[in-house]
Amino acid sequence: xxxxxxxxxxxxxxLYYRALLESRGKDYVSSDELSKLTNFTAAQVRRDLTYxxxxxxxxxxxxxxxxxxxxxxxxxxDKNWDVALVGAxxxxxxxxxxxxxxxxxxxxxxxxxNDLRKIGKTxxxxxxxxxxxxxxxxxxxxxxxxxxxxxxxxxxxxxxxLIRAGVKAILNFTPIRAQTPEEAIxxxxxxxxxxxxxxxxxTKAKA
Amino acid sequence: xxxxxxxxxxxxxxLYYRALLESRGKDYVSSDELSKLTNFTAAQVRRDLTYxxxxxxxxxxxxxxxxxxxxxxxxxxDKNWDVALVGAxxxxxxxxxxxxxxxxxxxxxxxxxNDLRKIGKTxxxxxxxxxxxxxxxxxxxxxxxxxxxxxxxxxxxxxxxLIRAGVKAILNFTPIRAQTPEEAIxxxxxxxxxxxxxxxxxTKAKA
DNA sequence: TAGATTGTTAATCGATTAACAATC
DNA sequence: TAGATTGTTAATCGATTAACAATC
Numbered sequence: 001x002x003x004x005x006x007x008x009x010x011x012x013x014x015l016y017y018r019a020l021l022e023s024r025g026k027d028y029v030s031s032d033e034l035s036k037l038t039n040f041t042a043a044q045v046r047r048d049l050t051y052x053x054x055x056x057x058x059x060x061x062x063x064x065x066x067x068x069x070x071x072x073x074x075x076x077x078d079k080n081w082d083v084a085l086v087g088a089x090x091x092x093x094x095x096x097x098x099x100x101x102x103x104x105x106x107x108x109x110x111x112x113x114n115d116l117r118k119i120g121k122t123x124x125x126x127x128x129x130x131x132x133x134x135x136x137x138x139x140x141x142x143x144x145x146x147x148x149x150x151x152x153x154x155x156x157x158x159x160x161x162l163i164r165a166g167v168k169a170i171l172n173f174t175p176i177r178a179q180t181p182e183e184a185i186x187x188x189x190x191x192x193x194x195x196x197x198x199x200x201x202x203t204k205a206k207a
Numbered sequence: 208x209x210x211x212x213x214x215x216x217x218x219x220x221x222l223y224y225r226a227l228l229e230s231r232g233k234d235y236v237s238s239d240e241l242s243k244l245t246n247f248t249a250a251q252v253r254r255d256l257t258y259x260x261x262x263x264x265x266x267x268x269x270x271x272x273x274x275x276x277x278x279x280x281x282x283x284x285d286k287n288w289d290v291a292l293v294g295a296x297x298x299x300x301x302x303x304x305x306x307x308x309x310x311x312x313x314x315x316x317x318x319x320x321n322d323l324r325k326i327g328k329t330x331x332x333x334x335x336x337x338x339x340x341x342x343x344x345x346x347x348x349x350x351x352x353x354x355x356x357x358x359x360x361x362x363x364x365x366x367x368x369l370i371r372a373g374v375k376a377i378l379n380f381t382p383i384r385a386q387t388p389e390e391a392i393x394x395x396x397x398x399x400x401x402x403x404x405x406x407x408x409x410t411k412a413k414a
Numbered sequence: 415t416a417g418a419t420t421g422t423t424a425a426t427c428g429a430t431t432a433a434c435a436a437t438c
Numbered sequence: 439t440a441g442a443t444t445g446t447t448a449a450t451c452g453a454t455t456a457a458c459a460a461t462c
Contacts, residue, residue, distance in 0.1 A: 008427055010407050014400045018382070030443065039384065042443095044433055050445060058444040059438040075403050076410030083402070090304050094297035100382065100399040108408075145405050168412070169405035171398075175225070175307065177246065185402050185408045191378075193221045194309040194394050195290070196282050198352050198376035199313075200217050201392045203283030205375070213453055237419065249419095250455055257421060264461040265420040 030061035087150035138165035237268035250368040294357035345372035
């Protein structure tokens, strides 16, 4: 691959895939049609796809089933991924029962907490384990993806442990910005910051 | 304001604010120190702040209390914001009890669901109302911010209703990309897409 | 005054958009 | 062949970084 892929192109790929799911019954879809379905420009659609290869046929468009498979292959969602969940509080348990994950091939395989009242409980078929077992279990299970939904305190330590256990990709719901080695990735979902962005929008609009 | 503010500068402002909270005991902080606390470059820190005004003193740095107040004013988090929650399922109830919101001055004032088993329940002091009361209640309460944590089906309709009720800013946890008028903003938190970004990272790393 | 650090200007980098030759 | 639409090139836009004159 010669061109570097812009970060923002990857989530767009997911959205193109969703749009393709809506295009049942047809064989081909054009960048123009994908544009209408996703609200990205047709130029953006074509450009994004060329970051990953040549999937279209001039004059016809993109063969839907082929492009779907191609996107799954690029994203790595053509296979199932095991996920570890750390933190079985309100947010953690909500994520445990989140239907969207299973649908996309993500399976929460084990869950951990440090609260004795939660350890041993079974939720959605998953028994919450003591966090002291985190490193051993996750590394034995070969899990590469983790979701961190603990309290802020100790979150960096949890992430350090996950990295030691071999986890390479983390979805972090705590407000900390964790230090991690370069070969790992952390995506932060920071709910307070999102609300603050909304507050900024409203405040600015009034000015 | 002459320079347009880059979208990404706003969440950084929130992170600068958090860093300032950690700098207790000192009067001034330099862009270099803020850089170390936030992992953004010092140039970025100074640049970001100048989008909103002149807050520093050459040779000394930024007066901490003053800058904190300034950032609160810019973000609009110097006042409290009422929030409506639509969808009192697992995710919705988790958000209802999310401590971070209250801390930043966001208060969920009312919650709605269309499920008879949830309507009437009281969670965190909030009684879940029938979604049919959404438009009336939200507009009477003058709520401007809403969180949508419903199922995918009907999410667009919920958002339309919120807009009619006068809501201008929405945090959307459903996978839909809602159509809204220009004067409103929707921030999408799309959990499946975040996991897919992680899968892409892992897949690419192996290649 | 000397030292420190801002705010701003210019350079660079990166991503998106527009236009169109290539191609089915 | 004529029409449609891709993939690519060049232009534009926007954001970040680097450098430094201004200033406390």
